[in-house]
Amino acid sequence: GEQVEQRPPHLSVREGDSAIIICTYTDSATAYFSWYKQEAGAGLQLLMSVLSNVDRKEEQGLTVLLNKKDKRLSLNLTAAHPGDSAVYFCAVSVNYNVLYFGSGTKLTVEP
Amino acid sequence: EAGVTQSPRYAVLQEGQAVSFWCDPISGHDTLYWYQQPRDQGPQLLVYFRDEAVIDNSQLPSDRFSAVRPKGTNSTLKIQSAKQGDTATYLCASLRDRLNERLFFGHGTKLSVL
Numbered sequence: 001g002e003q004v005e006q007r008p009p010h011l012s013v014r015e016g017d018s019a020i021i022i023c024t025y026t027d028s029a030t031a032y033f034s035w036y037k038q039e040a041g042a043g044l045q046l047l048m049s050v051l052s053n054v055d056r057k058e059e060q061g062l063t064v065l066l067n068k069k070d071k072r073l074s075l076n077l078t079a080a081h082p083g084d085s086a087v088y089f090c091a092v093s094v095n096y097n098v099l100y101f102g103s104g105t106k107l108t109v110e111p
Numbered sequence: 112e113a114g115v116t117q118s119p120r121y122a123v124l125q126e127g128q129a130v131s132f133w134c135d136p137i138s139g140h141d142t143l144y145w146y147q148q149p150r151d152q153g154p155q156l157l158v159y160f161r162d163e164a165v166i167d168n169s170q171l172p173s174d175r176f177s178a179v180r181p182k183g184t185n186s187t188l189k190i191q192s193a194k195q196g197d198t199a200t201y202l203c204a205s206l207r208d209r210l211n212e213r214l215f216f217g218h219g220t221k222l223s224v225l
Contacts, residue, residue, distance in 0.1 A: 046213055046214070049213070089153050097142075101154045
């Protein structure tokens with residue numbers, strides 16, 4: 001089955017810096033790619049999703065890059081602020097019915 | 112629009128005890144998922160339903176876990192005899208199975224088995 005690896009497990013940046021999180025996956029049939037944010041005591045919040053025909057998507061200070069050749073997905077938070085501090089998960093799916101999640105990245109943005 | 116509702120928010124058990132988790136999905140969402148999220152890990156699918164039918168329960172430990180969705184709306188996940196390794200947050204999510212519809216998660220039930 002699909003294996004998803006996410007790195008780094010912890011990331012600390014200063015306010016205004018960028019933060020990059022990377023996931024790799026194994027199934028070449030993977031067609032749906034997404035990023036979730038989980039704040040303490042809250043549910044998972046979808047940040048952005050892309051289909052396999054998209055290489056790059058930008059939205060509200062977030063950039064998702066998809067490299068299908070290397071089976072790599074990344075999330076770039078440009079100009080991070082303290083409110084971005086949370087745990088971030090990538091999630092991928094072959095058919096959109098079942099999501100496979102990475103292990104999470106705890107992001108801390110220091111003022 | 113109300114979100115996905117789960118109860119209880121927290122549960123603390125001794126090993127061997129039973130517990131049930133309840134999920135009320137968003138109205139009109141035909142697909143419902145139960146995920147298990149151990150501490151400091153990503154969610155892992157346990158089971159999912161379309162309407163009242165189980166679509167995939169291959170990751171559900173069938174000797175102790177069971178899940179039902181009898182009327183295709185609310186769902187219950189039950190652990191018959193909890194083990195310490197079951198300590199995790201149990202997340203329910205729902206989806207209207209149409210193209211480009213997004214998945215919504217509940218806040219989860221945090222289970223501690225002592």
